[in-house]
Amino acid sequence: MTPLLAKLIIPWARPDFWGKEHQYVVEALESTWISGGPFVDQLEQSFSALSGGERALAVSNGTTAIHLAYLALDIKPGDEIVVPGFGFLAAANVALHMAARPVFCEVDPETWCMRAEDIAPVLTARTKAIVVVHTYGNVCDMDPILALASERSIPVIEDAAEAFPSRYQGQLAGTLGTIGTFSFQATKTVTTGEGGMVITRDNDLCERMMLYRSHGLRRKKHYWHEVPGLNCRLTNLQAALGCAQMEKLDRIIAERHRVYEAYAKRLAGMTGVTLQIFRADVQPVVWAIAVRLDPEVFPQGRDNVLSQMLDLGIETRPGFYSPSHIDYFNCQPLVTCDALAASVVSLPSYPTLNEQEIEHICLQLKKLGHV
Numbered sequence: 478m479t480p481l482l483a484k485l486i487i488p489w490a491r492p493d494f495w496g497k498e499h500q501y502v503v504e505a506l507e508s509t510w511i512s513g514g515p516f517v518d519q520l521e522q523s524f525s526a527l528s529g530g531e532r533a534l535a536v537s538n539g540t541t542a543i544h545l546a547y548l549a550l551d552i553k554p555g556d557e558i559v560v561p562g563f564g565f566l567a568a569a570n571v572a573l574h575m576a577a578r579p580v581f582c583e584v585d586p587e588t589w590c591m592r593a594e595d596i597a598p599v600l601t602a603r604t605k606a607i608v609v610v611h612t613y614g615n616v617c618d619m620d621p622i623l624a625l626a627s628e629r630s631i632p633v634i635e636d637a638a639e640a641f642p643s644r645y646q647g648q649l650a651g652t653l654g655t656i657g658t659f660s661f662q663a664t665k666t667v668t669t670g671e672g673g674m675v676i677t678r679d680n681d682l683c684e685r686m687m688l689y690r691s692h693g694l695r696r697k698k699h700y701w702h703e704v705p706g707l708n709c710r711l712t713n714l715q716a717a718l719g720c721a722q723m724e725k726l727d728r729i730i731a732e733r734h735r736v737y738e739a740y741a742k743r744l745a746g747m748t749g750v751t752l753q754i755f756r757a758d759v760q761p762v763v764w765a766i767a768v769r770l771d772p773e774v775f776p777q778g779r780d781n782v783l784s785q786m787l788d789l790g791i792e793t794r795p796g797f798y799s800p801s802h803i804d805y806f807n808c809q810p811l812v813t814c815d816a817l818a819a820s821v822v823s824l825p826s827y828p829t830l831n832e833q834e835i836e837h838i839c840l841q842l843k844k845l846g847h848v
């Protein structure tokens with residue numbers, strides 16, 4: 478055991494397998510269908526059903542889901558892709574792999590998500606896609622973003638890796654734009670260890686993603702490559718986990734709501750701490766409960782708070798670092814994103830966290846403030 482794991486008492490995330498996970502994984506093994514197989518089809522069908530009939534493709538992770546979306550949209554070298562400057566940077570990294578240019582925009586200081594007014598100033602004639610990232614389970618205000626994108630005929634990819642199954646005006650995040658992407662990495666609301674899903678209602682885009690997902694091969698025609706494809710497939714073993722998790726999705730959502738409410742009632746009035754804001758038309762399933770720290774109350778700085786919390790046996794995480802601090806992006810300062818990057822802390826957030834643990838975490842955080 479590493480020293481970090483040895484002293485850890487409350488981890489930041491913890492996957493739980495209280496449903497039929499063991500049974501389904503054993504079934505997959507015993508069936509000998511360990512690569513493709515019926516659990517993959519079933520997982521795709523459950524996403525399709527939940528998303529109101531979108532076509533759903535299971536993939537190896539949330540990053541390859543974005544990669545397939547770019548390939549389907551025919552992103553070319555030099556094309557610009559708008560991404561938020563605060564959020565997980567997978568969409569920006571994949572853009573670089575296609576010799577495209579990630580163009581960073583600001584985000585709203587309250588919701589921590591990008592808005593139409595943040596996107597408009599960075600659009601150019603070279604903009605080929607907008608990737609909205611629904612950070613921490615929040616959902617971007619999609620109506621104005623979609624209106625702006627449609628005026629300019631720019632496709633919108635929704636990176637809903639952290640926002641499954643959050644809703645915007647009742648509609649599932651990931652179904653509002655042209656293509657929606659999801660991650661099933663171990664900390665995510667539904668997990669398959671590593672894995673992901675990409676959804677779209679556009680049949681042509683779906684066919685292209687299906688081709689690129691599996692070496693550019695058509696299922697019925699062996700070894701004939703139609704496009705220079707990749708291997709982005711999810712295995713039947715992984716999908717077995719996913720199917721078991723999808724069966725208990727209502728309970729996962731209920732437990733995540735309980736955890737969020739337990740935190741919110743303690744953090745809402747705490748001096749020096751500001752919770753992420755969710756708009757009234759968003760029904761979030763919060764993936765990571767996060768707060769902004771006021772430097773006057775936490776003069777030791779956010780990074781010191783992370784280490785102090787760890788010393789107390791509580792693993793917390795920083796907000797996402799700003800691309801303006803990451804050399805290879807060559808990005809100018811972004812006032813709001815840079816401020817969030819320096820002040821956000823995300824707290825342990827998983828469905829089995831109990832009331833006493835949440836009380837303990839909030840109390841320890843409060844004690845670190847200099848009020």
Ligand SMILES: Cc1ncc(COP(=O)(O)O)c(C=O)c1O
Binds near residue numbers: 538540637659673
């Ligand atoms: C918003 C967002 N997009 C994409 C990804 C990448 O997903 P994966 O780790 O499954 O490749 C993540 C993180 O895991 C994420 O948080």
